[in-house]
Amino acid sequence: MMQGNPLLEIKDLTVEYITNAGTIKALDRINLTINKSEFLGIVGESGSGKSTLAYATIGLLPPNSRISAGRITFDGKDLLKASSKEINSLRGRRISMVFQDPTTSLNPVFKIEEQVCRVIQQHKAVNRQIARAMALKQLANVELPEANHILKLYPFELSGGMQQRVMIAMSLSLNPDLVIADEPTSAVDATIQFQILELLSRLRHSQNFSMLFITHNIDIVSKVCDRVAIMYAGSVVEEGPSQEVFSNPKHPYTQALMKSIPRPRKSIAETKRLNVIEGSIPDLISPPKGCKFHPRCPYAYSRCQREEPELKEITVNRKVACHLY
């Protein structure tokens, strides 16, 4: 599974933000691959660099950022060396994105028809009639009822769940190879979230795309993703098949993160108290020396303060960046 067809290869990617307070190393030598028709989940807390990774891949980093090292190869093409014209032709057509909050990513002054058709016509030389037919088909595909009617509506006339379906329809309208989803279900309710995840797993079989799924919600990743990478303070600390990583986490951060998730108590004897990770995420302007997790790690020893661990394979398909292994 790991040695499949790499669609996207990220090598030693380092991204920095230049701020008044200093340079923030948001991504620190990231190595990741996504194979064809694979769903890769990226899990991390705020400040871990997961969104930066998404924006670097699709070429939407803010102006105060700098890619100081590394390479992003998409289907054999080096994205960081490509011209903006080449990027523009890839973006939307072969790599597309679903953002977190559909209410802010749909344009409030245009009808759904205008927005979906514009994406199609931007990349395909078709007239409005054909574009409209394609849009209709795509809306039906994401299980929106009465697609004909929905095309005539403005975004505010749709519920959050329906808006997110429209976003998914737009991102899939040109049969992309890679979809980047940045927290696509965190703005909707639990039962709707469930429906959207189901929809994604179903569409995946019919349209055969790969996905970079960015979230802070571990439950979601274990439901839809084949593989998962856990990020902490700009580095990948653990990577592997999602079921295995969550049933048997290796990195102390992953272990602690799993334990800190509240679960309904099963009996009155069970304590309400949660296992917490003491302290807080490090300041990325001056991160701790050695392993960035060592100040919060219960297993840290002298080597962890001196030497930064590399992400290395410990068993088949499982990679961990920790001196314990």
Next chain:
Amino acid sequence: MSKFIIVKDLKKYYPSGTFFNRRKIKAVDDVSFEIDKRESFGLVGESGSGKTTLGLCLMRLLEPTSGKIFIEDQDFTSMKGKKFKEFRASRFSIVYQNPLSSLDPSWTVEQTLMEPLTVNSSFSKAEARTIVQQALANVGLQPYMLTRFPHELSGGQAQRVAIARALMNKPKIVILDEPTSALDVSVQAQLLNLLLDLQERHGLTYLFISHDLNVVGNICDRIAVMYLGKIVELGDAIELFNVPMHPYTQSLVSTISEVSVKFVRYKLKGEPPNPLNPPFGCRFHTRCPYATPICGEEEPKMVEVSPGHFVACHNLELVKSGLIQTKERAALME
């Protein structure tokens, strides 16, 4: 009456529509429940279910349309003027979801924490300062935080300040409206533990409003599940998660992965109906896999299925047997 808080037939209708077509949104419709002292009572529901409105009505930040609220055997709903204000200030406090929008951005932490002291009681500056420092230590923050502004705080720190502020006037009841939803998992765990500590230390009663079943199931003793302004099920937290009886609760519990299932797991189709125009009869019947004709005609009453466990459903026998209506069944059991 002996319960700490008694809510009886509480209603909150919002006016809506135009001058010629006046309509009402029944945000909270005929809700009754009781809360014990030092209890954590959870309110769960999706957006638009009325859980926040109910929380705000409980401390009369919103005036209920009708119904009664008794706090320590006193009729809170009919209190007026100075007595009302003093009673509320000495009993209630609230913590909102997003600390960065509920803290004043132009005030330092010290000013924020000082405010409740100067409004509600007469302390000298020096006294107030000591109290503020204690309050800060109480929520696990260092004294140097006092001079910080909200934008200099992390989300977790800001929420700690909001909690400290809520506790300044020594309330007995704290309404927690999604207090950890804006926070990361590891920060959430720290804050939930802090809330437990504070509850033990100060003997607090919590009304915990959240859409996150994992959080509510972990921290609450009893839970009420709301759907379109109605409580559809109410009971002990552990029982509710192990033996949910209302089809809506079952579908909610189905969405969390780590639950031992003693019922037919299924997924809900469609989205909640428009609260302006809720379905007649049982409000859930349009999405319910167990719905029978009576559900569209008559509103179900709350029935006590086991001690302290209440459910509002016409077809409890059907739900218990797990027989989803055959037509729906094919669609649901993929």
